[in-house]
Amino acid sequence: MIHLAVRNAKPGMVLAEAVCNLHGTLLLKQGVELTLRNVMMLKSWGIRKIFVEGEGDEDEAGDKKRSDSDVAETMRGTDYEGLEGKFSDVLDDEVMVEVMRVARNRLQRRLPERKGNDETQ
Amino acid sequence: MKPNNLTRIIGKVDDLPTLPRTFLKITELVNSPKSSAQDLARVITDDQILTARLLKLVNSSFYGFPRRVSTVRGAIVLLGFDAIRNLLLTTSIFDLFSNMNRKGKFQREQLWDHSLGCAVGAKVIGGYLKYDKIEEIFVAGLLHDIGKIVEMLFLPKEFQKIAALIEAKDILMVTAEESVLGYTHAEVGKMLAERWNLPSKLVHIIAHHHGPPHAGKFIQEAAIVHLADILCRAVDIGSGGDRKMPSLCQTAWETLQLKVSDIEPIVGEMEAEFEDIGLFVNHSL
Ligand SMILES: [Fe+2]
Numbered sequence A: 001m002i003h004l005a006v007r008n009a010k011p012g013m014v015l016a017e018a019v020c021n022l023h024g025t026l027l028l029k030q031g032v033e034l035t036l037r038n039v040m041m042l043k044s045w046g047i048r049k050i051f052v053e054g055e056g057d058e059d060e061a062g063d064k065k066r067s068d069s070d071v072a073e074t075m076r077g078t079d080y081e082g083l084e085g086k087f088s089d090v091l092d093d094e095v096m097v098e099v100m101r102v103a104r105n106r107l108q109r110r111l112p113e114r115k116g117n118d119e120t121q
Numbered sequence B: 001m002k003p004n005n006l007t008r009i010i011g012k013v014d015d016l017p018t019l020p021r022t023f024l025k026i027t028e029l030v031n032s033p034k035s036s037a038q039d040l041a042r043v044i045t046d047d048q049i050l051t052a053r054l055l056k057l058v059n060s061s062f063y064g065f066p067r068r069v070s071t072v073r074g075a076i077v078l079l080g081f082d083a084i085r086n087l088l089l090t091t092s093i094f095d096l097f098s099n100m101n102r103k104g105k106f107q108r109e110q111l112w113d114h115s116l117g118c119a120v121g122a123k124v125i126g127g128y129l130k131y132d133k134i135e136e137i138f139v140a141g142l143l144h145d146i147g148k149i150v151e152m153l154f155l156p157k158e159f160q161k162i163a164a165l166i167e168a169k170d171i172l173m174v175t176a177e178e179s180v181l182g183y184t185h186a187e188v189g190k191m192l193a194e195r196w197n198l199p200s201k202l203v204h205i206i207a208h209h210h211g212p213p214h215a216g217k218f219i220q221e222a223a224i225v226h227l228a229d230i231l232c233r234a235v236d237i238g239s240g241g242d243r244k245m246p247s248l249c250q251t252a253w254e255t256l257q258l259k260v261s262d263i264e265p266i267v268g269e270m271e272a273e274f275e276d277i278g279l280f281v282n283h284s285l
């Protein structure tokens, strides 16, 4: 079992332990295979660490399931969807429009940054 | 009319989490004009864990002192009384989050991250405003949602209902709380803060972080935490308990006198500092 940061989670990894949200509501069952969609869902709930099947440390796990080249694109799409729903009630305020723009930028930027880190490890 | 449940919690007030005795002693010392750095050092060094934490935190990147601080006295001289008190309050709050049972583990972690993110955010915004009590505003951020912890501990059934309502309707936690309880975590938090005899500034910030104009002379502080809360939700630092953005209070925004173009650098600094202090606080305290 590997204790893994959600930001290093890759599609195809299998959950070794169930994940619950802030309220204790079950988000994903043990044994579920991760997809881009449910990784984004975990992030949107602010989940930072999960347990996935496998042996070894976090970095090796990341290498084994290295994501496809188009993964970044798909992830961005999912981010936008979540972001729009989240901000839907507050966009009549110019400051919140800016907050959303910044949030979108930060989410985008996290992807290439992570790639860079993977390569140096 | 006081809602039933709130009365119920007040009834259990003796069971509410308490602060360690050392903290109370230190608060007393800090508030007394007669006490010296030596008095304070004596109380702290009596407690080994506290001493270790204090020195670790003082030497962390959060303060960024160029030289190593190796004595409690040195730390007090460098940071000042108020900062030390707030620092000790921080470690006590962390214990409170850790003392929950295993079932509450995920909840606790996410709420802790949200609180820590908000604390860091408040510190960064405070820096932009040249606000002079940075440690205090940091602690205020850390404590702003403490009412949610109390609800988890003392109203577990209602808390489940609130959770179910949020899931079903995708609404803000405060909206769900109003409909299930008739009051919110802000009021519950205020009650706890009063019970802990926290300074009235902190009580007001906790009580009004969703409505800063009600915070009276502490409107600026409440507005700082209000904005910090919104910014950490925006970039998903932890979880405040729902997936909606609360609206920004116009009066609060005007009070801060920030520019729209300040948002981006503030968020950038927040994320960087959160990574820094998050690593430190989560593993060492
Ligand atoms: Fe709140």
Ligand SMILES: [Fe+2]
Pocket: B114, B118, B144, B145, B229, B240
């Ligand atoms: Fe909050």
